[in-house]
Amino acid sequence: xxCEKQMSMLKKIQExxxxxxxxxxxxxxxxxxxxxxNDFNCAVQMLEKRKKAYQDEFGPLLNFGFGGYSKxxxxxxxxxxxxxx
Amino acid sequence: MWIYEKSLERPVKISRPDPAFAxxxxxxxxxxxxxxxxxxxxxxxxxxxxxxxxxxxxxxIGTEELAHMEMIAALVYKLIEGADPKDxxxxxxxxxxxxxxxxxxxxxxxxxxxxxxxxxCLGDPITDLAENMAAEQKxxxxxxxxxxxxxxxxxxxxxxxxxxxxxxxxQRFGECLNDVQEHMSKMNTWCGYEMRx
Ligand SMILES: [Fe+2]
Numbered sequence: 233x234x235c236e237k238q239m240s241m242l243k244k245i246q247e248x249x250x251x252x253x254x255x256x257x258x259x260x261x262x263x264x265x266x267x268x269x270n271d272f273n274c275a276v277q278m279l280e281k282r283k284k285a286y287q288d289e290f291g292p293l294l295n296f297g298f299g300g301y302s303k304x305x306x307x308x309x310x311x312x313x314x315x316x317x
Numbered sequence: 318m319w320i321y322e323k324s325l326e327r328p329v330k331i332s333r334p335d336p337a338f339a340x341x342x343x344x345x346x347x348x349x350x351x352x353x354x355x356x357x358x359x360x361x362x363x364x365x366x367x368x369x370x371x372x373x374x375x376x377x378i379g380t381e382e383l384a385h386m387e388m389i390a391a392l393v394y395k396l397i398e399g400a401d402p403k404d405x406x407x408x409x410x411x412x413x414x415x416x417x418x419x420x421x422x423x424x425x426x427x428x429x430x431x432x433x434x435x436x437x438c439l440g441d442p443i444t445d446l447a448e449n450m451a452a453e454q455k456x457x458x459x460x461x462x463x464x465x466x467x468x469x470x471x472x473x474x475x476x477x478x479x480x481x482x483x484x485x486x487x488q489r490f491g492e493c494l495n496d497v498q499e500h501m502s503k504m505n506t507w508c509g510y511e512m513r514x
Contacts, residue, residue, distance in 0.1 A: 239328070242324055242328075245324065246324060246325070246326065246327055246328065249324075249326070250326070250327065253326070253377075256377055257374065257377055257378065257381075257485065257486075257489050258489070260370060260373045260374040260377055260489065260493075261370065261374060261489055261492035261493055261496065262492075263370065292323070293322055293323050293324060294320050294321065294322050294323070295320060295321050295323075296320055298320045299323075308323075313323065314323060314324055314325045314387065314391065315325070315329070315387070315390060315391035315394045317325075317328070
């Protein structure tokens with residue numbers, strides 16, 4: 233079913249999120265590295281785009297209102313959950 | 318506040334169920350050098366750190382460790398998926414079945430339950446950052462032992478990713494320790510207290 237598409241869209245998010253995680257930790261100890269800040273902002277921009285596309289189709293990636301709107305029925309409570317994928 | 322993201326940090330795949338390996342890798346869930354210990358150790362130390370940089374790094378690495386804990390949980394979940402009581406017993410994990418069935422529990426590879434004794438917080442930033450550097454090396458070593466104990470290439474792949482993150486965390490904690498030491502020498506303070514002459 234749709235799971236293949238969901239997983240491949242999620243993988244794109246995970247890839248870009250990893251770039252953001254790695255740069256975030258690096259910047260915590262190198263806060264004046266302008267080039268790294270630019271790279272971080274670039275990653276955030278790409279990540280936002282990918283997250284929006286995913287969430288429009290599969291519902292919020294984040295709970296408590298941080299992941300955008302829900303369609304009906306309540307999309308947050310729908311599987312598959314991360315450990316099941 | 319923490320927000321849950323409905324995604325693993327990295328996909329976790331296995332080639333085949335392997336409850337015998339689940340019994341070993343559970344140590345990175347609830348063992349001394351596992352991901353629960355790591356996340357709690359770092360998040361808890363934030364309150365006695367003297368610099369904003371150190372508070373940021375502990376927040377971020379502590380949060381990433383929570384994500385690693387979830388990856389280990391996903392790995393164990395998949396390795397025992399579909400295993401019946403006999404399979405669990407044959408894998409040497411009958412005790413797990415008796416007490417927890419397919420539920421996860423915080424133990425090391427020898428079944429010893431998780432303990433707060435695994436984490437330290439002396440409230441001295443130098444001591445605590447040095448503790449964290451040692452903790453990252455212990456986690457790295459444990460991942461190396463676990464990689465030696467499986468021949469499933471998908472499992473090795475997940476463990477190698479987590480192994481590599483420990484190396485990065487060690488590096489960042491080292492930089493943070495240098496920065497905190499420099500900060501404290503400038504402030505003419507030691508361990509957060511004014512030096513009395
Ligand atoms: Fe780590």
